[in-house]
Amino acid sequence: MRTENLLIELGTEELPPKSLIQLGSSFAANVEDALNNAELSFTQAHWFAAPRRLAVYVVGLAEHQQDKIVEKRGPAVSAAFDDEGNPTKAAVGWARGNGISVEQAERLKTDKGEWLLYKAEVKGQPISALLQDIVNQAIAKLPISKPMRWGNYETQFIRPVHTLCTLFGSELIAVSALGMDSSRTIQGHRFHGDKTFELDHADNYLTALKSHYVVADFDTRASQIASSLNSKAEQLGLVADYDDSLLNEIAALVEWPVVLQASFDENFLNVPKEALIYTMKDDQKYVPLLNKDGSLSNQFLFVTNIESNDPIQIISGNERVIRPRLADAEFFFDTDKKHTLDSRRASLDTVLFQKQLGTLKDKSDRIARLSASIARTINADPAHAERAGLLSKTDLMTNMVMEFPDVQGVMGKYYALHDGEPEPVANALYEQYLPRFAGDELPSSLESAAVALADKFDTLVGIFGIGQLPKGDRDPFALRRAAIGVLRIITEKSLVIDLEEVVSEAVDIYADKLSNAQCNEQVVDFILGRFNALLQDQNVDTDVIQAVSARRPTQPTDYLARINAVAAFKENDASEALAAANKRVANILAKNNVAGDADISGSLLTEEAEIALYNDIEAIKGSILQHASEREYTEVLSQLATLRPSIDAFFDNVMVMADDDKVKQNRLALLLLLRSLFLTTADISLLAK
Structure with a gap:
């Protein structure tokens, strides 16, 4: 059967840059699904996306369906x-x-x-008869939240559509969509070359567009931009400051990228670099340049969509554009410094944190109290932590943060240092928000960690306390992120903090503002649930997580120590037999309603195997309890593994359910002791296959 390559292209007005990748990849995925549903074989599909086009290129598409x-x-x-x-x-x-x-x-x-x-x-239908429905399906399923109408058309799309091209090899297939009939017409660059041109073959799409000043492949365009940015920065002895998010947004704004260098007045460097970088990146999509020491240079790069014969004019225009933005930042910074952060505390009473939970001032007061308490627990300076808590939200009332919200915390640090606050207090004002996303840095000091934890616990307890638990994808207060932040700070900094204790104190600080009687338990369970999800993402075996979770340890560092110990124990040759024995013991004890503590009488131990098991347990019991108290769970399980021969012999030779009730109860007490020693770490019975 003959195969050809298929091109489907929508020529549009400028598409939303932040949606371009999703639109392009979804278009290709939708086409693939439609082809599979139509039972048309093909090799693979590629997506292309530029500001004025979405395209799918299908390789090795069968001419018609199989009979x-x-x-x-x-x-x-x-x-x-x-x-x-x-x-x-x-x-x-x-x-x-x-x-x-x-x-x-x-x-x-x-x-x-x-x-x-x-x-x-x-009989199989040809692609010419099937393509109309395939295109309709692919367009209908695009993720478009706010479609628009244009001209006299009744159809709707994310932006006006001007061309539709559907080529199967060199053959034009008649299709109608979004008010357009398919043709060979392709839009060129808006300013360079021909406004439109005719495409003779699907395989010539990329090369034909390149000759008309359009790099249609998104990844190629982004790669070219990154290479040019890095090359230009290296020539200047500087470092281009951009991430994938900024790079992708720039690539979604241009079809023919040209990197140019510009500069701004060095006097603006007196403003904190974060504010300048924010306005360059977020407002103008410029790429700041950093010196080798990380300080900001007054040189910057930008990407234009025009290959100009007189680039000086473009550079000059962009320098004129950035100047008032930087001047605003400078004005805000100078104005804000006229008032201390402490003097702004009263104004926090004018802004609600949450209607039932009070104002930002209420929140900062709570954070201060909880920060001091956590600081005492982790051997940090409670006075610095409390002071940072009181000032934690004051920079939100500054002109700079109101204009550039992303610099909250950062500006708090600068203003605190200007006010003469201690350095640990100033650092905590910035680091209270850490970590902000997966893989982000953590607070550098214990004082900062105390404030960051207090802030997150206050939000978790408050929102749970008024019954607004996250449901499905809805999490308006970012409680999942807060829980993960709590866990990362505690475990990665090896802090000994009990979730139940901190949550209980946070609830007490809220006093009568909370209405959910189950708040304490729900918050702890929520955080532990996030912990289990994190561990699964790190490829920890599910049964290992279940074994530890069954004991519900509420100190995250302790929880992690148990996880590591059980994971190592699972690799022990004796683990499977010991897990099965634990399961058997648990079942016996449950059937006989044996729980709590029970005394073992040596005189009632008559069988050789039970005497041997009792003696072996007694020989290591003290050491096990000592190791468990020091969270040395690997050593605990290692020592318990030495009991395997005694346990096997016990079950092979001893009848637990003896006719003599005293003997039976004594043997049950022995099993209860054995079970309790294993439970110092985890419920090993859950490892049984």
């Missing part, structure tokens, strides 16, 4: 013929509907009976 045989089952033979063997109305009607006579029908025999059967040959 196939479709089996159409009719009535059961018992219902298809009467007692005299004549076809019934049901059989005749079914046969007529399939264009055959009853005599032409085949028979299908199964275990459940015999039916009439017609095997119909269905």
Whole structure:
């Protein structure tokens, strides 16, 4: 069967840059799904996206569907013929509907009976007949939240559409979509070359566009931009400051990227670099340049969509654009410094944190109290932590943060240092928000960690306390992120903090503002649930997580120590047998309602195997309890593994359910002791296969 490469392109007005990658990849995925549903074979599909086009290029697409045989089952033979063997109305009607006579029908025999059967040959349809529906499906499923109408068209799309091209090799396939009939017309660059041109073959799409000043492949365009940015920065002895998010947004704004260098007045460098960088990146999509020591240079790079014969004019224009933005930042900075952060505390009472939970001042007061308490627990300076808590939200009331919200915390640090606050206090004002995303840095000092934890616990307890638990994808207060932040700070900084204790204190600080009586337990369970999800993402075995989770340790560092110990124990040759024995012990104790503590009488131990098990347990019990108290769970499980021979011998030779009730109770007490020692780490029985 002949195969060709298929091109589907929508030529549009400028598409939303932050949506371009999703639109392009979704378009290709939708086309693939539609081709698969149509049972058309192909090798692979590529997506192309530029500001004024979305395209899909399908490689090795079959010219038409394969012919196939479709089996159409009719009535059961018992219902298809009467007692005299004549076809019934049901059989005749079914046969007529399939264009055959009853005599032409085949028979299908199964275990459940015999039916009439017609095997119909269905000819495969060509791509020319199928493409209209494929295009319709692919467009209809695009993630467009706010479609628009244009001109006199009734159709809607994310932006006005000007061209539709559908080429199967060199063949133009007639398709209509979004008010356009397909043609060979392709839009060139808006300013360079021909406004439109005719495409002769699907395979020439990229090269033809390149000759018309369009790099259609998104990844290629982004790679070219990154290479040019890095090369230009290296020539200047500087470092280009951009991430994938900024790079992708720039790549979504241009079709023919040209990197140019510009500069601004060095006097603006007196403003904190974060504010300048924010306005360059976020407002103008410029790429700041950093010196080798990380300080900001007054040189910057930008990407234009024009290859100009007079680039000085473009550079000058961009320098004129950035100047008032930097001047605003300078003005805000100078104005804000006229008032201390402490003097702004009263103004926090004018801004609600949450209607039922009070103002930002209420929140900062709570954070201060909880920060001091956490600081005492982790041996940090409670005075610095409390002071940072009181000032934690004051920079939100500054002109700079109101204008550039992303620099909250950062500006708090600068203003605190200007006010003469201690350095640990100033650092905590910035680091209270850490970590902000997966892989982000953590607070550098214990004081900062105390404030960051207090802020997150206050939000978690407050929102849970008024019953606004996150549901599905809805998490307006970012409680999941707060929980993960709590866990990362505690575990990665090896802090000994009990979730129940901190949550309980946070609840007490809220006093009568909370209405959810189950708040304490729900918050702790929520955080532990996030911990289990994190561990799964790190490829920790599910049964290992379940074994530890069953003990519900509420100190995250302790929880992690148990996880690591159980994961290591699982690799021990004795683990499977010991897990099975634990499961057996647990079942025996449960059936006999044995729990708590029970005394073991040495005089009632008569069998050699039970005496040996008791002696072996007694020999290591003290050491196990000592190691458990010091969170040395690997050593605990290692020592318990030495009991395997004694445990095996016990179950092979001792009848637990003895006729003498005192002997039975004594043996149950021995099993209870054994079980309790294993439970110092985890419920090992859950590792059993």
